[in-house]
Amino acid sequence: MATDDPKTLVSTAWLEAHLNDPDLRIIDASWYMPDAGRDPKGEYLAAHIPGARFFDIDEISDQRSALPHMAPPPEKFISRMRAMGVGDGHQVVIYDGAGIFSAPRVWWTFRLMGKTDVAVLDGGLPKWRAEGRPIEDMPPVLRDRHITVQRQASLVKDVTQVAHSSKLGDAEIVDARSAARFKGEAPEPRPGLRSGHIPGSKNLPWNGLLNANGTMKDPDALKAAFVAAGIDLAKPVITTCGSGVSAAILSLALERIGHRNHSLYDGSWAEWGMYDDLKVAKG
Numbered sequence: 001m002a003t004d005d006p007k008t009l010v011s012t013a014w015l016e017a018h019l020n021d022p023d024l025r026i027i028d029a030s031w032y033m034p035d036a037g038r039d040p041k042g043e044y045l046a047a048h049i050p051g052a053r054f055f056d057i058d059e060i061s062d063q064r065s066a067l068p069h070m071a072p073p074p075e076k077f078i079s080r081m082r083a084m085g086v087g088d089g090h091q092v093v094i095y096d097g098a099g100i101f102s103a104p105r106v107w108w109t110f111r112l113m114g115k116t117d118v119a120v121l122d123g124g125l126p127k128w129r130a131e132g133r134p135i136e137d138m139p140p141v142l143r144d145r146h147i148t149v150q151r152q153a154s155l156v157k158d159v160t161q162v163a164h165s166s167k168l169g170d171a172e173i174v175d176a177r178s179a180a181r182f183k184g185e186a187p188e189p190r191p192g193l194r195s196g197h198i199p200g201s202k203n204l205p206w207n208g209l210l211n212a213n214g215t216m217k218d219p220d221a222l223k224a225a226f227v228a229a230g231i232d233l234a235k236p237v238i239t240t241c242g243s244g245v246s247a248a249i250l251s252l253a254l255e256r257i258g259h260r261n262h263s264l265y266d267g268s269w270a271e272w273g274m275y276d277d278l279k280v281a282k283g
Contacts, residue, residue, distance in 0.1 A: 006091055008107075008255050009216060010119045012128050015093055019050060019134075025090045026052040030125075031069075031102035031245065035189060043097055047135045049128060053084045053142070055094070055106050057245070067270050068190075068243045069105075071156060074149045077113050087145030095121035095128070099214030101206075104248035108264055114150035120252060123215040157238050157265045163278065165238060166200045172231045173201035176241040176250050177269065184282035189242065193273035196280035198240065204229040206246040209253045216253065223257045233259055240265040240272075 004014040018024050028048050030040035044054045060080045062070040072080070086092060092110060096103040103120045110118040121128070129135065157165075165171040175197055180186035182203040184196035197203070208225055211217055217225065226233060237254055241247035244266045254262040265272075272278055 005256075006093075006119050007116055008119055008252060009122050010093060011122050012131055012133060015049070015121055015128075016133050018091075021091070023090050024051075025084075025086045025092050026050075027055045027084075027086070027092060027094045027106060028052045028096070028125075029055045029057065029094045029103045029106035030097040031057040031105070032098070033189060038097070040097065045137065045139075047129075047137055049095065049125070050134055050136045051140050052095075053086065053140055055084075057102060057105060060109075067267050070244070070266050071109060071112055074113060074151050077109070078147055078149055081147045082144050083142070085140070085142040085145050087147035090117065090145070092118040093121055094118065095124045097125045099124040099126050100210060100216055100249060102245055104252040105245045108155070108248040108251050112152055112155050114152055120216075123213065126214055155263050157263045159265075159267050159271055159275075159278070162198065162238060162240070162265045162272070166198050166279075169200055171236040171238050172233075173198055173238045173240060173265075174226075174229070174231055174250055175201050175203050175269075176206040176239065176246040177203070178205050179203055181242070181269075184280070188269065188273060190270055190273075193269065194276075194280050195273075196282040197269075198272055199279050199281040201240065201281075202229050202231050204231065204250060206241070206249040209249060216256065219257045222253045226253075226257070233257075236261040236263070238263050238265055240268045242268055243270045244268045 004010045028044045032038045057069050060072050094103040094106045107120050182197045239247040239250040247264050
């Protein structure tokens with residue numbers, strides 16, 4: 001079982017033991033690929049961990065961008081969190097309905113905003129429910145809570161910065177997509193995107209960081225997975241994926257193994273695969 005760390009990952013047992021803590025805030029960050037046929041908000045309304053608030057990844061985003069669910073501007077994040085009753089002095093625990101899939105994206109978003117007392121629930125709602133732990137369908141009572149943020153620009157990269165690192169090789173660019181998508185052998189789920197990967201990037205599919213039961217592998221096994229993928233952990237790491245969601249699973253894993261010098265390419269393949277003037281590698 002993973003060692004509980006309220007800044008990265010906590011177990012279902014830890015969360016149940018702290019359910020009644022006055023300064024605990026639980027967030028359901030469920031989000032699925034468009035072809036999954038699942039309704040995350042509807043599932044939340046039907047059953048969630050007691051007290052959980054719903055974080056809509058598509059809505060709490062920079063909707064001025066044509067790219068999917070880009071990180072929200074700080075003022076929008078502040079507005080939404082205050083309305084959800086999430087603020088300064090809170091310990092936040094984030095889960096999703098897949099196990100570990102979209103929750104790390106919201107964990108990363110909190111970190112981007114300078115909030116560090118934030119953890120992902122290991123194994124998520126599936127493990128919680130399989131263990132017979134409490135659920136409810138009642139909406140939480142929300143009280144406005146002041147929140148201050150300090151955006152950590154070092155945690156996010158834009159396309160120009162990633163293109164620079166791709167050319168110079170000064171950072172490891174690690175892609176969380178499946179091997180078939182990375183190699184350009186499978187089409188992208190978003191129409192209009194080219195197939196392949198960022199030149200010089202390495203492939204570490206996100207599900208390779210998880211155990212069969214949907215929990216995250218222990219730090220030694222995580223480190224071994226990065227090394228086996230040919231990633232030089234002496235370098236800074238830029239994580240990427242299809243649209244910036246599963247890349248955050250890699251970011252969480254890097255934090256778990258003590259590799260602090262990491263950032264996330266927010267546009268990811270949804271951006272890189274769209275522009276013909278950016279080079280694409282295959283194989």
